[in-house]
Amino acid sequence: MNAPGHASAPGGPDRDGAPPHDPARPSVLLDSGPFEVSGLVGASGGPGGPAHPAAPAGGQPPPPGTPPPHGGAGFPARVRRTYQRVPLRVKLVVGMLVLVALGLTVMGAAGSAALRGYMIQQADVQVQGTAEKVRSLIIGHRNMNYRVPDNMVVQIWTVPTEAGPTNEALGSGVDSRTSPAFGTRDLAHRVGEISTVTGKDRSTKWRVLAFTEPNGDIVVIGRNLKDVHDTVRQLVTIDITVGILVLGGLGALAALVVSASLRPLRTMEATAEAIARGDLSRRVPDADPATEVGRLGASFNSMLGQIEAAFGAQARSEAAARRSEEAARRSEENALRSEERMRRFVADASHELRTPLTAIRGFAEFYRQGAARTPEELDRLIGRIEETAARMGLLVEDLLLLARLDRQRPVERRPVDLLAVAADAVQETRVVAPDRPIDLDVEGSIAYQILGDEPRLRQVLGNLLTNAVVHTPDGSAIEVRLRPGTLNGAPAAVCEIADHGPGLNPEQAERVFERFYRADKARSREDGGTGLGLAIVAALVAAHEGRVEVDAGPGTGATFRVILPLAPD
Numbered sequence: 117m118n119a120p121g122h123a124s125a126p127g128g129p130d131r132d133g134a135p136p137h138d139p140a141r142p143s144v145l146l147d148s149g150p151f152e153v154s155g156l157v158g159a160s161g162g163p164g165g166p167a168h169p170a171a172p173a174g175g176q177p178p179p180p181g182t183p184p185p186h187g188g189a190g191f192p193a194r195v196r197r198t199y200q201r202v203p204l205r206v207k208l209v210v211g212m213l214v215l216v217a218l219g220l221t222v223m224g225a226a227g228s229a230a231l232r233g234y235m236i237q238q239a240d241v242q243v244q245g246t247a248e249k250v251r252s253l254i255i256g257h258r259n260m261n262y263r264v265p266d267n268m269v270v271q272i273w274t275v276p277t278e279a280g281p282t283n284e285a286l287g288s289g290v291d292s293r294t295s296p297a298f299g300t301r302d303l304a305h306r307v308g309e310i311s312t313v314t315g316k317d318r319s320t321k322w323r324v325l326a327f328t329e330p331n332g333d334i335v336v337i338g339r340n341l342k343d344v345h346d347t348v349r350q351l352v353t354i355d356i357t358v359g360i361l362v363l364g365g366l367g368a369l370a371a372l373v374v375s376a377s378l379r380p381l382r383t384m385e386a387t388a389e390a391i392a393r394g395d396l397s398r399r400v401p402d403a404d405p406a407t408e409v410g411r412l413g414a415s416f417n418s419m420l421g422q423i424e425a426a427f428g429a430q431a432r433s434e435a436a437a438r439r440s441e442e443a444a445r446r447s448e449e450n451a452l453r454s455e456e457r458m459r460r461f462v463a464d465a466s467h468e469l470r471t472p473l474t475a476i477r478g479f480a481e482f483y484r485q486g487a488a489r490t491p492e493e494l495d496r497l498i499g500r501i502e503e504t505a506a507r508m509g510l511l512v513e514d515l516l517l518l519a520r521l522d523r524q525r526p527v528e529r530r531p532v533d534l535l536a537v538a539a540d541a542v543q544e545t546r547v548v549a550p551d552r553p554i555d556l557d558v559e560g561s562i563a564y565q566i567l568g569d570e571p572r573l574r575q576v577l578g579n580l581l582t583n584a585v586v587h588t589p590d591g592s593a594i595e596v597r598l599r600p601g602t603l604n605g606a607p608a609a610v611c612e613i614a615d616h617g618p619g620l621n622p623e624q625a626e627r628v629f630e631r632f633y634r635a636d637k638a639r640s641r642e643d644g645g646t647g648l649g650l651a652i653v654a655a656l657v658a659a660h661e662g663r664v665e666v667d668a669g670p671g672t673g674a675t676f677r678v679i680l681p682l683a684p685d
Contacts, residue, residue, distance in 0.1 A: 204381075205374045212370050213363055220362065224355035228348050235344040239323045240310050242268070247325050247337040267340040269295050269322075273303060274333050294320040296338045303334055312341070321345065380409040384416055396424040472508035476501055517652060527569040527659045531683055534564040534573070534609050535598060541577035542596050549585045552594055559599035564609045565683040568660045576656050579649040580613045580676050588617030588673075603663065607682045614675040620668035628666055629654040653678075 242265065250270060264270055294315040306313075307326045315322060321341040326334050380403055390398040399417050403410035479501045483494070535558060542556045566573075577596075584594050594615050601610035620628060627633050632647040653676075657664045660680055668674035 205371070205378055208374050209367060209370045213367055216366055217359070217363060220355070220359040224352065224359065227355070228352055231351055232344060232348045235347060236323060236341070239339045239341060239344060243310060243323055243325045243337050243339045246270070246339075247327060247335075250335060250337060251327060267343060269336075269338040269340075271296070271336040271338070272333055273336065293317055294340070296322040296324050296336065303336070307334065313338075377409070380413060384413065387416075387420075391420065391423075396420070396427055472504045475504045476508075479504070515648070517655075527572060527656075529567045530570065532566050532568050532570045532573055534566055534611065534680065537570065537573050538577060538596055538598055538611060541574060541581055544578070545581040545585065545594070548582075551591055552585065554581075554594045555596065557595060557597045559597070562600050562682075564598060566609060566660070566680050567683045568680070572656050573660070576653050576678060577611065577613070579653050580678070583649055583676075584613055584615040584617070584674075588615045592616045601679060603679050603681050608662075608679050609682055611678045611680075612675055614673060616673040619670050619672045620666070620674055621670050625666050625668050625674075629664070 246265060246268060294317045296313045297316045303326060306324065307328055310323055310325045313322050313324050314320070321344075322338040323341060324336055324338045326336045328334055380400070384400050387398045387400050399420060400413040402417075403413050405411055405414060479497055483497055539556060542554050546552070546554050581594065581596075588594070592615065594613065597610075597612040597614070599610050599612075601608045629650050631651040633651075634647045654664050657678055657680070662678060662680040665677040665679070666674060667677065
């Protein structure tokens with residue numbers, strides 16, 4: 117489109133009194149398509165034209181801030197409580213996402229600003245190049261064709277400028293409704309510098325450069341920045357899309373990593389709950405000590421060990437206190453029982469000794485009174501005194517033996533063949549009671565070797581066999597059994613003496629090893645012995661670190677069992 121070369125009437129002055137246009141002067145014809153320059157347009161011009169605002173009166177609204185708090189002074193406290201209730205993994209993931217979002221935002225803003233600056237710089241270079249070409253055409257008064265580049269516009273303003281540009285050429289893709297708009301005095305201030313102005317539609321931005329012709333007209337070269345803004349907007353859209361995808365992927369990955377990293381803490385939580393339920397032996401699995409979780413786990417296990425040790429020491433102390441209290445109670449009870457046994461023992465010993473002493477004194481008194489008149493009566497009297505003295509001597513020896521055993525003096529320890537001792541005891545008893553069937557039954561093929569005092573062991577078996585002979589009817593059988601066994605988990609020899617007498621009731625079986633205890637109160641001391649035989653058996657077996665037991669029932673006989681540890685190989 118060929119625009120007119122002049123906006124005012126030819127040959128007449130304009131409204132500001134400027135000289136009329138000279139028709140002889142060559143004019144420049146600007147085509148809105150191809151920019152065809154067929155001559156030079158002469159015009160007097162100045163600032164003028166309709167006034168247009170250069171920029172919107174209002175600026176961008178400030179970024180939205182934090183809404184004012186509600187609820188008075190309690191609002192920060194509620195915020196803190198809400199924050200404290202948020203799980204640690206959520207805090208870590210959200211914090212990481214916020215930092216990444218800030219980084220992406222800064223990076224995107226910097227990239228967009230750099231791209232915009234670069235494209236505006238290229239637009240300025242294009243504007244300057246076009247201005248140089250247009251200036252050379254105008255100054256050289258040459259006729260040539262010049263195509264206006266795309267997204268550019270060339271305007272010629274004749275002073276005064278109130279009527280707008282005298283001539284205008286638009287490049288491809290530029291709408292005249294969006295061309296640069298200037299105020300009345302704004303154009304004169306923009307001569308010689310590149311600046312940004314707003315188009316007529318108040319939305320399009322232009323980079324413009326104005327220069328003055330020798331005749332005073334103003335030539336404006338404009339570059340549309342729509343492509344710059346579109347490119348920057350597209351970059352921002354890409355940055356936002358990629359940022360959202362990156363944040364989503366990083367959020368999922370961070371959730372997995374944080375969950376895996378906090379798994380040892382959940383293990384510690386489960387361990388702490390188990391310990392709170394009383395399981396002090398629980399520990400946190402060992403981790404790499406080079407990591408924070410590994411060092412925390414090691415410190416946690418060390419603390420648990422100290423707590424367990426403290427509780428163990430407290431439990432042991434309480435148990436020791438209970439044992440000490442129990443031992444003191446038992447010691448007191450034992451002392452009372454021992455004192456009672458001692459009183460009973462002294463009373464029984466005094467009673468047992470008084471009987472033979474009374475008999476001896478009676479016989480002596482009988483002799484002193486001359487009752488024994490013949491030698492036969494005298495011999496019988498002396499014989500009774502000797503028997504009584506012998507029985508008293510035996511009682512004293514038994515008491516002395518028990519006293520020595522009570523002092524826990526160690527017995528002689530030599531290898532003893534228990535089988536030989538048992539065989540000798542059976543043989544001696546057969547001689548004393550020839551009418552009794554006494555059998556020896558040996559089980560196993562081991563050597564019944566024990567460490568002990570052989571005479572004392574013979575006394576143990578002799579006392580048991582004598583007890584069986586004395587307290588069972590004439591002609592009843594007695595069995596002696598020797599078999600292997602165990603004592604406190606160690607190999608032992610078991611010797612059993614079983615009879616077929618009247619047996620023992622539970623009370624008699626419980627007290628049968630007490631001193632001076634006689635199961636048959638009707639028996640005389642001459643027939644029933646001193647009541648110390650089984651007590652001596654129990655004391656001698658205990659001195660050999662063994663155990664003696666009795667199995668008996670009324671009418672079923674009695675079985676006395678001696679268990680002695682075997683000698684080590």
